[in-house]
Amino acid sequence: MAVVGxxxxxxxxxxxxxxxxxxxxxxxxxxxxxxxxxxGFLGKLRFRRKVAYLEQKPMLLDRKKALKNVLIGSVEQTxxxxxxxxxxxxxxxxxxxxxxxKVGLLDKAHQVVDKMSGGERQRxxxxxxxxxxxxxxxADEPVSGLDPHKSEEMMATLKELCKLNGTTIVxxxxxxxxxxxxxxEIWGMQDGRLVLQVRGxxxxxxxxxxxx
Numbered sequence: 001m002a003v004v005g006x007x008x009x010x011x012x013x014x015x016x017x018x019x020x021x022x023x024x025x026x027x028x029x030x031x032x033x034x035x036x037x038x039x040g041f042l043g044k045l046r047f048r049r050k051v052a053y054l055e056q057k058p059m060l061l062d063r064k065k066a067l068k069n070v071l072i073g074s075v076e077q078t079x080x081x082x083x084x085x086x087x088x089x090x091x092x093x094x095x096x097x098x099x100x101x102k103v104g105l106l107d108k109a110h111q112v113v114d115k116m117s118g119g120e121r122q123r124x125x126x127x128x129x130x131x132x133x134x135x136x137x138x139a140d141e142p143v144s145g146l147d148p149h150k151s152e153e154m155m156a157t158l159k160e161l162c163k164l165n166g167t168t169i170v171x172x173x174x175x176x177x178x179x180x181x182x183x184x185e186i187w188g189m190q191d192g193r194l195v196l197q198v199r200g201x202x203x204x205x206x207x208x209x210x211x212x
Contacts, residue, residue, distance in 0.1 A: 002179035002200075003172045005189035005211050011172035014189065015138045018170065019053035020044055052129030054139040060121060060128075062114035066105060069113055070096040070128045099131040100124075102164060103157055118145045119154060126157070130165055137161075139171040143178065151175070155182040176203060176211070 003011045016022040018029075020036070029036045036047050060069050071092060100106050103123040108116065113124060122142055129137055142158065143151035158169050159182050173179050179186050180202050188196025188211045195210055196203075203211075 001168075001170045001185045001187060002183035003170060003187045003189060004174075004176050004179050007174070009189040009211070010192040011189050012140050013192070014194075015053065015140050015170065015172055018136075019051055019138050020048055021053060050133065050135045052132075052134035052137050054122070054125050054129060054137060054142060056141045056144045058121060058125035060113045060124060063112060065110050065112055066100065066116070066120075066124045066127075067093075067096055067109040069124050070100060070131055072128075096127070096131050099127040102130075102161065103127045104153075119150045122146075122154065123157065126161070130161065130167060135167060137167055137169045139169060141174060142171055143173070143175070151178060158182070176208065 003014060005011055013022060017024060024037055027037075031047065036044060039047070061072065064072075097106065097109060100109050103126055105120060105123050105127065108120060113121060116124070126137070126139075126142075137158075139158070143154050146154060155178050158171065161167055162169055162184075171183075180200065183200040186196065186198050186200055186203070187194055188207065190211060196207055198207075
């Protein structure tokens with residue numbers, strides 16, 4: 001799913017709310033019929049472990065290799081015992097390599113992250129999120145700073161991961177044409193409100209005006 005709209009329309013805030021990084025003032029947020037907002041601390045913690053929030057500039061360990069970044073994972077996804085001991089099982093290693101292959105970075109597995117391009121760093125962050133079991137990936141401008149060719153490659157990768165992993169991906173996009181080409185569903189934001197919700201297709205001129 002793609003969330004589109006002008007700058008300041010509320011795309012990032014929506015994603016942060018879905019990731020439980022921003023407080024909800026009202027409404028409900030349901031998974032399998034259960035309201036996550038009423039599930040208490042432990043319920044919200046369990047949900048956050050199934051959700052990955054990918055910022056425009058993902059926080060990675062710059063001096064570590066891509067493989068190490070994927071294995072360590074984010075704070076929400078990595079068990080405390082692993083962060084303390086640093087222990088890595090063989091299954092985890094193979095899973096990380098497999099995910100790096102899926103995002104097209106198998107040949108960069110042992111490259112230090114701070115030597116990578118912006119697009120490659122985004123792919124490392126995506127691999128890290130999915131290898132640790134994220135069922136919902138919330139990506140804020142995943143093509144930010146990428147040239148048109150690399151942007152197309154990134155969107156194609158996200159589309160393929162949906163098919164291969166059964167992952168739900170919600171991506172905030174400034175470029176409507178990418179949403180039209182790759183998204184199964186398009187949500188349009190304006191002034192903090194959802195003003196458009198359609199199946200993935202070319203938007204009409206009138207619909208685009210509503211989002212400007």
